[in-house]
Amino acid sequence: MRASLPAELAVVVPAYNERSNVALLVDAVAHALPDVHWEIVFVDDDSPDGTAQQVRALAQADARVRVVHRYGRRGLASACVEGILATSAPIVAVMDADLQHDETILGAMFRRIRQGDVDLVVGSRYVEGGGMGEWSRRRIAMSRLATALANRLTGTAIGDPMSGFFMLTRGAFMASLPGLSSVGFKILLDIAASAPAPLRVAEVPYTFRTRQHGESKLDSLVLWEYLQLLLDKAFGHIVPARFISFALVGGSGVVVHFVVLTVVLETLLHLHGAADEERWFAIAQGAATVVATSSNFFLNNLLTYRDQRLKGMRLLWGWMTFNLVCGIGFLANVGIASWLYQRRNYLVVSALAGIAITTVWNYAMSSIFTWRRRG
Known part of the structure; x- marks a missing residue:
């Protein structure tokens, strides 16, 4: 009966070569949201490891599980956009498929956004109670520098604008949609910088986990993608x-x-x-x-x-x-x-x-x- 009800919350999960993690994530989300009508939308960029097929197998047993299978294109930000547009849920969360985001705070994030006084709830590593896990000092320093640049660009007070773990209302997303670049991997920064008015933000702390299965998608070119996004937000109204x-x-x-x-x-x-x-x-x-x-x-x-x-x-x-x-x-x-x-x-x-x-x-x-x- 619960699976047949309209989703109050959609969890959008961009995925590439995450076959070993999808079942674990679905189970973790189910335990984290026992009293919420939710659905989970995996957006798979034609993973060669059969991620999409694995999600389809799970969907045969649980109608709350869905997959958007993309072919001929890649990109985390654009995958998030397509996943959000593919669901009718009034509230949408975005998180990674690698289990590094703490799904146990989804309930707290949902309750906070349901209060109606915020547009966006960010799973934050930088507010009190949050942490970077086993990140090296160099990676933490680079992240904080990127965060400072992001906050100057967006004009929205977000403690962790580089977070890939957040929840927002459908209205806030649709307002930002016309201005989205869908460049690179920092979709939260893109949404905040594209909002016609500063978003009302709350943050829930969490500690970033260590990946257990699969390989990290971050490589030496993510800095280039980040710079592309910053340039687009600064000058995109003039040139793409x-x-x-x-x-x-x-x-x-x-x-x-x-x-x-x-x-x-x-x-x-x-x-x-x-x-x-x-x-x-x-x-x-x-x-x-x-x-x-x-x-x-x-x-x-x-x-x-x-x-x-x-x-x-x-x-x-x-x-x-x-x-x-x-x-x-x-x-x-x-x-x-x-x-x-x-x-x-x-x-x-x-x-x-x-x-x-x-x-x-x-x-x-x-x-x-x-x-x-x-x-």
Whole structure:
């Protein structure tokens, strides 16, 4: 009877390769919320370990268990957004699938938000009674620095804005939804920074646990994602975060371009002399463009389009299409740069003009053909 009632609370759980944890988490949530009509929505990014299949098996025995199976896209923040939109519950909690968040405080969080005077209840590691568990001093220091930056951005007083464990009302989420970036892994920061008015916040302390099963999803690129989110919240109303990332990667491509251009041009001039300098410059500019374009492709695949990262044969096909659609930009690059150089413009001016053409073309075409969303 309880499972057939409308859910008062939905627990949204983004998951990737968490097969061994899902049953444990469902059981833990059930024990933590004995008097609440709840449901749990796992959002699985097509885990190769069969996480989605395991959740479906659990759902066959318990109607309160659901799964949103995503294909062709990844990302913790966007998974949380899709999970929240997939439920009709008036109150929604977000927590990780790795059992590091203390589910026993869900009841206290729910009772607090039901009082009606707050929009958001955060499971906090930084208020009295909370703790970081077995984190190293270096990781704690980095977390506190990120927290200070986050609070300056949001304008909302949250002791732990980097927390991935929180509960909010449907109204608060829907108000923030139009401004969400869905970038990276800090969805709470995204929601708070996107709210049209400062959120009313309460915090419940908990101690962060040590992962028991599976592997951590945090890697060396999470800092990049965090910086992307901060940039998007600060400047996203002017230019998208993905474009900012693309431009930063393009900056590294400029360095690669000039290094290759200089080496190839100096080599050709040394071998053949300066009698046909314009021709050697065109060849050097072409070589530099090819190398810089490939460098930009692989870096953008790793950073800018991390949530749509190409792998295996799709990586090879993506590289081919990236170079193919950049063909027109390549020809314009070499043509314009050579035309300017022949008219006695500085090498830097000539090369930058060609780079500008290629950069604009690459950005437009890559979003359409190379990293187009699937599913």
